Amino acid sequence: MKKIILTVLLLVVYSITFSQSNYEKGMQKALNFWKEGKVTEASNTFERIANIENDNWLPNYYVAYVNIIAAFQDKNLETLTLKLDKAEKYLEKAQKITPNNVELLVLKALHHTVWVSFDGATYGRKYSGEISQIYQQAKEMDPTNPRVIYSDAEWKIGSAKYFGKDITPYCKGLAHALELFTTFKNETPFYPNWGKNRAEELYNNCK
Numbered sequence: 001m002k003k004i005i006l007t008v009l010l011l012v013v014y015s016i017t018f019s020q021s022n023y024e025k026g027m028q029k030a031l032n033f034w035k036e037g038k039v040t041e042a043s044n045t046f047e048r049i050a051n052i053e054n055d056n057w058l059p060n061y062y063v064a065y066v067n068i069i070a071a072f073q074d075k076n077l078e079t080l081t082l083k084l085d086k087a088e089k090y091l092e093k094a095q096k097i098t099p100n101n102v103e104l105l106v107l108k109a110l111h112h113t114v115w116v117s118f119d120g121a122t123y124g125r126k127y128s129g130e131i132s133q134i135y136q137q138a139k140e141m142d143p144t145n146p147r148v149i150y151s152d153a154e155w156k157i158g159s160a161k162y163f164g165k166d167i168t169p170y171c172k173g174l175a176h177a178l179e180l181f182t183t184f185k186n187e188t189p190f191y192p193n194w195g196k197n198r199a200e201e202l203y204n205n206c207k
Helices: 002-035 038-053 057-072 077-097 103-116 120-143 144-160 168-183 196-206
Strands: none
Touching: 002 057, 038 057, 038 077, 057 077, 057 103, 057 120, 077 103, 103 120, 103 144, 120 144, 144 168, 144 196, 168 196
């Protein structure tokens, strides 16, 4: 009986380890696609992982993330809409898994920002107030998250430029974000770690 129990336990451990290994390999493969600029391949790979890892918010996060970032560069309404619709779908899935997650709030704000960036006259009034509210909520939930502070500052800088106002007051937010980037740590594999390079670029242009 002891041998049977031990065999079953070993099989369970092996199964879990094998599953984790496949997950990690798949996530790394998708991230490599993203680094190579292969947006479709990255999105599809993250999507396949998300459809298997039902209780894991990160694959859903990355489906949304790569499509949102790619949409910023898209000037075609039809293809931009497809990207943002997919991003919204997987963002909602991630939020069901982990409702109070500031990383997802940042993505939601960026999702809306794409629309404002694409056509400010049409979408600015619709989304601007909500974007500001999302960042305020995220800052209240976790004021130590560098992506929250940096993204909020970038949004305010963009808004100030649009209305011809001084951006200097918002440079402090970027400086604070850069400080947070040096201390922020999360040991979860594949946890989001983007933003520092862009924050540095914006801060240097603030001087």
